[in-house]
Amino acid sequence: MAPFTTPEEAQAAHQTLHKTFKSGRTKSIAWRKWQLKQMWWMVSDNEKAIAAALHTDLNRHDFETYFFDIGAVKNDILVHLDSVEKWAADEIPDAGFLFATLGRARIRKEPLGVALVLSPWNFPVALILEPLMAAISAGCCVMIKPSEISVASQDLMSEMIPKYLDSSAIRVVTGGPKETTLILEQRFDQIFYTGSANIAKIIQKAAAKNLTPTVLELGGQGPAIVTPSADIDLSAKRILYSKFLNGGQICLAANHVYVDPSVQDEFVERIGYHLREFLKNDRTDDMSRIISDRNFERVAGLLEGTQGKVVHGGKQDKATRYIQPTVITDVTMQDSLMSEEIFGPLLPIVKADYKKACELTQTLEHPLAIYIFSNNEKEIEEILANTQSGGVTINDIMFHAGVPNAPFGGVGGSGTGAYHGKYGFETFTHKRTVVRIPFWFEYFLGFRYPPYSAKHVSKVANNTKPGFKRGETKEDQKVGSGASGFLVSVLGRGARLGLLALVLALVDARFGGSPRLLEVLSVIGRTLKARLL
Numbered sequence: 001m002a003p004f005t006t007p008e009e010a011q012a013a014h015q016t017l018h019k020t021f022k023s024g025r026t027k028s029i030a031w032r033k034w035q036l037k038q039m040w041w042m043v044s045d046n047e048k049a050i051a052a053a054l055h056t057d058l059n060r061h062d063f064e065t066y067f068f069d070i071g072a073v074k075n076d077i078l079v080h081l082d083s084v085e086k087w088a089a090d091e092i093p094d095a096g097f098l099f100a101t102l103g104r105a106r107i108r109k110e111p112l113g114v115a116l117v118l119s120p121w122n123f124p125v126a127l128i129l130e131p132l133m134a135a136i137s138a139g140c141c142v143m144i145k146p147s148e149i150s151v152a153s154q155d156l157m158s159e160m161i162p163k164y165l166d167s168s169a170i171r172v173v174t175g176g177p178k179e180t181t182l183i184l185e186q187r188f189d190q191i192f193y194t195g196s197a198n199i200a201k202i203i204q205k206a207a208a209k210n211l212t213p214t215v216l217e218l219g220g221q222g223p224a225i226v227t228p229s230a231d232i233d234l235s236a237k238r239i240l241y242s243k244f245l246n247g248g249q250i251c252l253a254a255n256h257v258y259v260d261p262s263v264q265d266e267f268v269e270r271i272g273y274h275l276r277e278f279l280k281n282d283r284t285d286d287m288s289r290i291i292s293d294r295n296f297e298r299v300a301g302l303l304e305g306t307q308g309k310v311v312h313g314g315k316q317d318k319a320t321r322y323i324q325p326t327v328i329t330d331v332t333m334q335d336s337l338m339s340e341e342i343f344g345p346l347l348p349i350v351k352a353d354y355k356k357a358c359e360l361t362q363t364l365e366h367p368l369a370i371y372i373f374s375n376n377e378k379e380i381e382e383i384l385a386n387t388q389s390g391g392v393t394i395n396d397i398m399f400h401a402g403v404p405n406a407p408f409g410g411v412g413g414s415g416t417g418a419y420h421g422k423y424g425f426e427t428f429t430h431k432r433t434v435v436r437i438p439f440w441f442e443y444f445l446g447f448r449y450p451p452y453s454a455k456h457v458s459k460v461a462n463n464t465k466p467g468f469k470r471g472e473t474k475e476d477q478k479v480g481s482g483a484s485g486f487l488v489s490v491l492g493r494g495a496r497l498g499l500l501a502l503v504l505a506l507v508d509a510r511f512g513g514s515p516r517l518l519e520v521l522s523v524i525g526r527t528l529k530a531r532l533l
Contacts, residue, residue: 111139113189124153134424215417219251222367258357299344305336365413
């Protein structure tokens with residue numbers, strides 16, 4: 001393991017990043033594209049080294065590494081490269097003719113500044129590079145703090161990133177809790193953290209001292225809900241897969257399963273079948289190991305304390321930190337397995353129909369994901385209406401996290417903020433509203449200055465008839481597609497004023513704003529305004 005970054009080195013890196021950002025260097029779209037391309041080559045050139053580091057840290061099979069780390073990251077870099085100019089372009093707000101057209105109102109996309117990215121140990125490559133590419137696309141400088149638990153990946157990131165990326169704008173610092181605490185005392189413009197809720201509370205408390213916004217990508221006890229209408233065999237296979245992938249050490253794994261009593265026996269039998277298939281010919285090397293002795297003891301302790309019945313799996317090897325995917329039935333909400341997010345290859349099964357599953361889910365913190373296994377639209381809609389979660393995949397596992405151009409993030413206890421694609425760019429971006437008010441607006445707003453006059457109150461009071469009656473009930477409401485809002489903006493009162501202002505502006509521009517013309521326009525403007533409005 002390489003030596004940790006010293007406090008002096010971390011402070012110097014912090015100062016360099018702030019200096020670089022103030023120089024405006026990273027705001028250039030050319031700089032952003034250059035760095036994204038360098039990141040692509042960094043991953044492409046070092047695929048074998050990345051796979052080796054993840055195998056050292058987690059016994060990760062190359063298939064999982066290429067699928068979830070290397071392949072996914074390279075694809076996302078190309079998406080950012082293709083889209084960064086479009087994402088960074090000014091937006092015209094839906095502000096009506098007066099502001100959007102005459103006032104040239106725009107929403108500028110500006111980088112937040114210097115961001116701190118704190119990555120986890122379970123996906124120690126992808127979950128550094130995914131937020132990093134978003135920060136680069138937004139034009140930010142970035143300090144990266146890899147997890148010290150995944151040592152080989154930490155050392156590889158510390159070696160690769162300075163070789164490929166602009167070290168004046170992107171720095172890697174290393175360390176444990178002590179070093180991280182010192183880093184958090186520095187002022188950042190954004191903190192992006194992926195990890196546990198307990199550590200997130202410490203980070204958010206530290207960020208509050210500098211009013212630093214945070215994005216917290218956490219996890220939670222995400223359930224799978226299996227109803228009688230589901231394909232039970234495929235449901236069992238897909239849910240079990242989430243406990244096999246990365247040794248179950250993934251925030252998107254199904255933490256536990258609510259299974260309808262009428263199909264529980266079939267579900268348990270099919271899970272047993274697929275577990276034997278996954279481990280056919282004793283292929284235990286296909287499965288990742290628990291990251292550390294401490295985490296092994298924690299997961300094993302949860303299993304040891306259960307009052308449920310182990311029906312499949314259960315093998316353990318402390319020396320290699322291997323825990324076989326394990327299915328436990330007869331689990332209650334008071335069981336040790338339900339006391340916290342498992343983050344390991346244990347799968348508790350709670351007997352409950354989907355209505356009861358919704359009730360039980362709402363007694364816990366909002367999870368990062370809910371998985372609904374059903375072929376009944378009424379059941380699906382009822383579950384969606386009666387639960388909250390960061391995202392939902394129906395009849396499979398984790399797919400909502402891979403939907404292109406869709407936000408990925410938590411809610412409540414499973415996190416704040418979102419990223420992926422455009423939403424990652426926006427996470428590191430400040431949307432700055434800019435409007436240009438021409439001087440000839442005085443024709444219409446000259447009455448706003450003191451001394452105030454009572455005769456002008458009617459001009460600023462909203463005396464518009466609302467178009468609805470007092471005493472309406474919910475049943476009286478008509479809900480449409482929203483198209484009427486467009487017609488109001490085009491044909492309404494504000495548009496008439498905008499049209500008038502356009503005519504006056506054109507005349508003003510043509511005759512150069514002479515004092516006599518301004519006087520005439522003012523009289524015409526007041527007259528027309530009184531007639532039109």
